[in-house]
Amino acid sequence: xxxxxxxxxxxxxxxxxxxxxxxxxxxxxxxxxxxxxxxxxxxxxxxxxxxxxxxxxxxxxxxxxxxxxxxxxxxxxxxxxxxxxxxxxxxxxxxxxxxxxxxxxxxxxxxxxxxxxxxxxxxxxxxxxxxxxxxxxxxxxxxxxxxxxxxxxxxxxxxxxxxxxxxxxxxxxxxxxxxxxxxxxxxxxxxxxxxxxxxxxxxxxxxxxxxxxxxxxxxxxxxxxxxxxxxxxxxxxxxxxxxxxxxxxxxxxxxxxxxxxxxxxxxxxxxxxxxxxxxxxxxxxxxxxxxxxxxxxxxxxxxxxxxxxxxxxxxxxxxxxxxxxxxxxxxxxxxxxxxxxxxxxxxxxxxxxxxxxxxxxxxxxxxxxxxxxxxxxxxxxxxxxxxxxxxxxxxxxxxxxxxxxxxxxxxxxxxxxxxxxxxxxxxxxxxxxxxxxxxxxxxxxxx
Amino acid sequence: xxxxxxxxxxxxxxxxxxxxxxxxxxxxxxxxxxxxxxxxxxxxxxxxxxxxxxxxxxxxxxxxxxxxxxxxxxxxxxxxxxxxxxxxxxxxxxxxxxxxxxxxxxxxxxxxxxxxxxxxxxxxxxxxxxxxxxxxxxxxxxxxxxxxxxxxxxxxxxxxxxxxxxxxxxxxxxxxxxxxxxxxxxxxxxxxxxxxxxxxxxxxxxxxxxxxxxxxxxxxxxxxxxxxxxxxxxxxxxxxxxxxxxxxxxxxxxxxxxxxx
Numbered sequence: 065x066x067x068x069x070x071x072x073x074x075x076x077x078x079x080x081x082x083x084x085x086x087x088x089x090x091x092x093x094x095x096x097x098x099x100x101x102x103x104x105x106x107x108x109x110x111x112x113x114x115x116x117x118x119x120x121x122x123x124x125x126x127x128x129x130x131x132x133x134x135x136x137x138x139x140x141x142x143x144x145x146x147x148x149x150x151x152x153x154x155x156x157x158x159x160x161x162x163x164x165x166x167x168x169x170x171x172x173x174x175x176x177x178x179x180x181x182x183x184x185x186x187x188x189x190x191x192x193x194x195x196x197x198x199x200x201x202x203x204x205x206x207x208x209x210x211x212x213x214x215x216x217x218x219x220x221x222x223x224x225x226x227x228x229x230x231x232x233x234x235x236x237x238x239x240x241x242x243x244x245x246x247x248x249x250x251x252x253x254x255x256x257x258x259x260x261x262x263x264x265x266x267x268x269x270x271x272x273x274x275x276x277x278x279x280x281x282x283x284x285x286x287x288x289x290x291x292x293x294x295x296x297x298x299x300x301x302x303x304x305x306x307x308x309x310x311x312x313x314x315x316x317x318x319x320x321x322x323x324x325x326x327x328x329x330x331x332x333x334x335x336x337x338x339x340x341x342x343x344x345x346x347x348x349x350x351x352x353x354x355x356x357x358x359x360x361x362x363x364x365x366x367x368x369x370x371x372x373x374x375x376x377x378x379x380x381x382x383x384x385x386x387x388x389x390x391x392x393x394x395x396x397x398x399x400x401x402x403x404x405x406x407x408x409x410x411x412x413x414x415x416x417x418x419x420x421x422x423x424x425x426x427x428x429x430x431x432x433x434x435x436x437x438x439x440x441x442x443x444x445x446x447x448x449x450x451x452x453x454x455x456x457x458x459x460x461x462x463x464x465x466x467x468x469x470x471x472x473x474x475x476x477x478x479x480x481x482x483x484x485x486x487x488x489x490x491x492x493x494x495x496x497x498x499x500x501x502x503x504x505x506x507x508x509x510x511x
Numbered sequence: 512x513x514x515x516x517x518x519x520x521x522x523x524x525x526x527x528x529x530x531x532x533x534x535x536x537x538x539x540x541x542x543x544x545x546x547x548x549x550x551x552x553x554x555x556x557x558x559x560x561x562x563x564x565x566x567x568x569x570x571x572x573x574x575x576x577x578x579x580x581x582x583x584x585x586x587x588x589x590x591x592x593x594x595x596x597x598x599x600x601x602x603x604x605x606x607x608x609x610x611x612x613x614x615x616x617x618x619x620x621x622x623x624x625x626x627x628x629x630x631x632x633x634x635x636x637x638x639x640x641x642x643x644x645x646x647x648x649x650x651x652x653x654x655x656x657x658x659x660x661x662x663x664x665x666x667x668x669x670x671x672x673x674x675x676x677x678x679x680x681x682x683x684x685x686x687x688x689x690x691x692x693x694x695x696x697x698x699x700x701x702x703x704x705x706x707x708x709x710x711x712x713x714x715x716x717x718x719x720x721x722x723x724x725x726x727x728x729x730x731x732x733x734x735x736x737x738x739x740x741x742x743x744x745x746x747x748x749x750x751x752x753x754x755x756x757x758x759x760x761x762x763x764x765x766x767x768x769x770x771x772x
Contacts, residue, residue, distance in 0.1 A: 320578055390615035394678070396576060398628040398685055399605030408627070409617055 119490070123483020125230040129266035129281065130221040132192065132255060135176070136169035138204060140212040149208040159197045166192055166200060166219065174251070177258040182247045191248055193220035195275060195282035220268075221261065223281045223477040225252045229263050232476065269484060273446045274466065280477030283470070285485055287445050291361050291460030292430060292492070294452060298365025299372055299429050304422050306369075307376030314377075315384040316406050335374035342371045343435030351439060358440035359459040361449065367435045372425040379421020383414035416504040423500035427493050433464040441465050463489045524549040524689060524719040525570060530584035532565050532574065539565045541743040543584075547736075552711055552720045554734035554751065556727055558766065561740040563723045564612075567691050570721065571607040572600040588689065605632050608687035612694040614674035616666035616681070621658050624666040624677055625649060628685035644684055652680035653710050672703020679710060690714060692722040696729065708733050727767060731755050739763045 078084055083091070142161050146153045167189050174181050181188070196219035203217070204210055220226075224244035227233040235246045255261035272284025318324045346367035350356045356363050387410045395405035411418075436442070441461050449458035461469070463485060470482040523546035532540035540562045547553050555563035565574070572593060574580040586593050593603055605628070616624050625645045628634075635641035645662075649655040654676045658669070666677050675695055682690060692711070696704040711733050714720055724730050730737050731751060738748040739760075747754060747763045758764045 390611060390613055391617065393611055394615040394617060397604060397609035399601050400631050401601045404631055413618065
C-alpha cells in the first residue's frame with residue numbers, strides 16, 4: 065500500500081477523496097471540450113439571432129402601409145362623357161382623367177378637415193401613389209353607378225409619405241430629397257391628426273402583384289407567392305413519385321453490379337451540381353428544345369424537380385436502408401412477393417424518412433433563385449397566373465427571385481419590401497419544416 | 512459419410528441430394544444429402560458457422576434473397592424439385608413456413624400480423640373466416656388466451672416469448688406443410704423457451720418441423736431425429752436418442768461431449 069501511494073504506476077491505489085493528477089487532467093480536458101462545444105453552439109445562436117433581428121428590423125415595416133382616405137367627386141362629365149354608364153364606353157377614359165379628380169378630392173378633403181395646406185397641386189399629387197389612380201379607375205369601371213357621386217376612397221400614400229411614418233424619411237432627409245418636401249410631410253402629419261391618414265396592416269403586400277420601379281408602395285408578393293406555390297406543386301407531383309420509385313428500385317430490386325454503382329455515384333454527384341447548371345439545362349431543353357413558355361411555373365417546376373430528385377432519392381434510400389432486414393425476411397418467409405413485402409411493410413416504415421427528405425428537398429427548391437433567373441422568371445409580371453393546370457403555363461415569378469429583383473431597385477422603399485418578402489419566405493420554410501416534423505411524429509407514433 | 516442421412520424410417524417429406532451452397536467464393540454447404548420425414552421434429556445441430564442455418568434456408572429458397580448465394584444439387588418436397596425453373600419461390604414459401612432467430616413481428620396489430628399470410632394468399636373467404644383462421648393459429652401457438660382481448664394492439668408491444676409465439680402463429684396461419692425454425696429460442700428466456708418447445712412438440716402432429724438449434728439439450732428434448740453439421744458437411748444423421756447416446760462419428764462425439772464447437 066505504501067508502495068502504491070508513492071506512485072509505482074498502479075491506478076486507483078490512493079485515497080478516493082483526492083483526485084490523482086491523471087484524473088484531474090482528464091476532467092480538465094473534458095471541461096475544455098464542453099466549453100468548446102458551448103462556444104460553437106453560442107456562435108450559431110448569435111449568428112441566427114443577428115440574422116433574424118436584421119431581417120425583422122428591415123422587413124417588418126413592409127407589413128404596414130399608410131393610406132389616405134379621400135372623398136373623391138366622381139364627375140360624370142369627365143368620367144362618362146357619353147352618359148350611358150356603360151363600362152365599355154367608360155373604359156375609353158384613361159387614368160389621365162382620373163388623376164385630377166383624386167387631387168381635387170384630396171384638396172377638398174383637406175379643406176373640409178380645416179387643415180391649411182401650404183403645398184401646391186403638384187405636391188398634393190405627389191403625396192398619393194400613382195397606383196391609386198389606376199386603382200380608382202378599376203373601382204369605378206367595376207361599379208359604374210358610382211359616377212356622379214362623391215365616394216370615400218382609401219388610397220395608398222406615396223412611398224416617401226409611407227416611409228415618413230415608418231421612420232425611413234425625416235424632415236432632415238426631406239430637405240435633401242427631390243421627391244418629397246418638408247411641407248408635404250407636415251401636411252401628412254396633420255392629415256394623420258385629422259384621422260384621414262392612417263397606417264394599417266398591409267394585405268396588399270401579400271396579395272398584390274409587383275409594382276413598377278417608381279411605385280414601391282404598391283408592390284406586392286401575390287404573383288410571386290402563386291408562382292412559388294405552383295412550382296412546389298409541380299415539384300411535389302413529379303419528384304416524389306419518381307424519386308421514391310427510383311429509390312425503391314435501386315434499393316430493393318436492382319442487382320448489385322457495375323451499372324448500379326455507376327448510377328449511384330452519379331446520383332450523389334447530381335446532388336452536388338450547382339443549381340445554375342440546372343437552369344442552363346432547363347433553358348436549353350425545356351425552353352429552346354421543347355418550346356415551353358418562358359417565365360412559366362411549369363419550366364421552373366421541371367428544373368426544380370431535376371434539382372430536388374437527387375435529394376429525395378438519397379433520403380429515401382437511407383430511409384429504406386434503415387428498415388430492419390428482419391421485416392423483409394418475415395414478409396418473404398410468409399410467401400409475400402418482393403413487391404408485397406416492400407409495399408406492405410418496408411415502405412410504411414420508411415415513410416417518415418421519405419417525407420422528411422421530400423420536404424427538405426422542397427424547402428431547398430423553394431429558396432432556389434439561380435436556375436429561375438436563367439429561365440426568365442425574373443420578368444416583371446403584373447398579371448396573376450390562371451388557376452392550375454392552365455396557370456402552370458402563364459408567366460409568373462417566384463419568391464426568391466422577387467427578393468433578388470427588389471434588392472436591385474433604386475428606391476430604398478424596396479429594401480423594406482425585400483426584407484418583408486424574406487420574412488414571408490422564411491415563414492413558408494418554417495411552415496414546411498413544421499409539416500415535416502408533424503408528419504414524422506404522426507407516422508412514427510403508430511407503434 | 513454424407514450418405515448417413517439416407518437411413519429411412521418414415522416416408523420422406525423433404526429429400527436433399529448432393530446439395531452445395533456457395534456464398535461468393537466460400538463453399539458453405541458441401542454435398543449434403545438428407546431425407547426429412549413428415550410429422551417429425553428434425554433438429555440441425557452443430558457449431559457456429561457449420562452451415563446448418565444456410566441449409567435450412569435452402570429448403571424455402573430464402574437464400575435466393577442473398578445476391579451472392581448459389582445453390583446446387585437437388586432438393587425435393589413431396590418429390591417435386593423446388594429449384595425447378597417453373598417453381599415460384601413465393602408459392603413455395605407459402606407451403607414452407609419459417610420462424611426466424613429473432614422475433615420479428617410486423618409493426619402492426621397482433622391480428623394483422625397473423626392475418627397477413629392468409630390475406631395475401633387469399634385463404635379466407637370473408638371477415639368471419641379470417642377471424643377463425645387468426646384464432647385457431649393463435650390457439651395453436653398457445654398465445655390466444657394471453658392476447659384475445661388485445662388483438663388490435665401492436666405485436667411489437669408483446670414480450671419476447673410472446674412475440675416469438677406470435678411469429679409461429681403467423682407462420683402457422685398460412686397453413687404450411689413444413690415449418691422451418693432457425694434457432695427460435697435463442698432470444699428467449701428459459702420459461703418462454705419451454706413454452707415454445709412444448710408448442711413445437713404439438714406442431715409435429717401436422718407438420719414436418721425442422722429446427723436449427725445451438726442447444727443440444729433442446730435438440731434432445733424436442734426432436735425425434737438429429738442431424739449434426741460440421742464445417743459444411745452433414746456428419747451424422749439419425750434418431751436423436753442414438754445420436755446423443757452412441758454417435759458413430761468421432762466428430763459428433765467430441766461435439767456432444769463439449770470438446771469442439
